Amino acid sequence: MGRQWLHAKRAIVNEKKSKVAGKMTKEITVAAKLGGPDLAANARLFAAVEKAKKASVTRDVIERAIAKGAGVGGDKASLEHVVFEGYAPHKVPLIVEVYTDNLQRTAPEMRVLFRHGVLGNAGSNKFLFDHVGLVEAHHPTADTDLEAAAIEAGANDFEPLTADQNDDIPEDHAGARFITERSDVHAVSTWLKENGWTVVTSELGYVAKQFPELDDTQRGEVGEFLQAIEDHDDVQRVWVAVK
Numbered sequence: 001m002g003r004q005w006l007h008a009k010r011a012i013v014n015e016k017k018s019k020v021a022g023k024m025t026k027e028i029t030v031a032a033k034l035g036g037p038d039l040a041a042n043a044r045l046f047a048a049v050e051k052a053k054k055a056s057v058t059r060d061v062i063e064r065a066i067a068k069g070a071g072v073g074g075d076k077a078s079l080e081h082v083v084f085e086g087y088a089p090h091k092v093p094l095i096v097e098v099y100t101d102n103l104q105r106t107a108p109e110m111r112v113l114f115r116h117g118v119l120g121n122a123g124s125n126k127f128l129f130d131h132v133g134l135v136e137a138h139h140p141t142a143d144t145d146l147e148a149a150a151i152e153a154g155a156n157d158f159e160p161l162t163a164d165q166n167d168d169i170p171e172d173h174a175g176a177r178f179i180t181e182r183s184d185v186h187a188v189s190t191w192l193k194e195n196g197w198t199v200v201t202s203e204l205g206y207v208a209k210q211f212p213e214l215d216d217t218q219r220g221e222v223g224e225f226l227q228a229i230e231d232h233d234d235v236q237r238v239w240v241a242v243k
Contacts, residue, residue: 032069043189133185208241
């Protein structure tokens with residue numbers, strides 16, 4: 001019985017690793033498609049590749065994903081970017097970004113996942129979010145002045161980040177999410193990298209304008225709903241109004 005349990009546990013762990021690696025590979029493909037294959041000129045691609053390397057995604061897989069996104073060779077990306085808007089339980093607004101090669105399969109699956117929430121129409125709740133640039137990074141000096149870094153980098157605002165909030169931030173490092181104009185993501189990422197920061201995420205995203213009040217039970221129900229959404233293979237990003 002013990003050996004069977006161990007094999008089952010390993011299978012679950014390997015499945016989770018495979019899903020994570022698959023989403024990272026898709027992120028590399030999308031980043032290369034949107035910003036080109038040059039890591040030095042594409043901050044989103046650079047961050048995605050670094051994250052994939054840390055997760056032990058092989059060099060060959062990374063290179064194939066970049067080539068596919070950039071349209072180099074015979075294997076070109078045919079991914080469609082689709083945004084679903086709606087509400088989690090307890091009227092918590094969220095935006096789900098999906099990259100799929102088969103919308104006729106993905107759309108019904110998303111409707112099923114939203115059965116405990118509300119799936120809205122396009123534009124139904126985007127007004128509840130600011131569409132911005134987001135750069136998450138960390139610095140080895142724990143007492144780094146985050147406000148000064150944000151000003152120097154050209155960000156509009158910042159939020160401190162800890163290792164509990166982002167697994168890519170080491171315990172003894174200063175971490176921050178820098179909020180930028182959408183057109184300034186690359187410039188902010190470049191300044192940070194040139195000034196001792198390690199950029200772990202560089203992308204366009206959504207920041208909620210307001211956050212509903214939730215008790216612990218409600219927060220748990222929202223968390224279960226979000227986990228089911230995030231586990232879908234085609235879901236790349238989930239933006240939600242929960243602190």
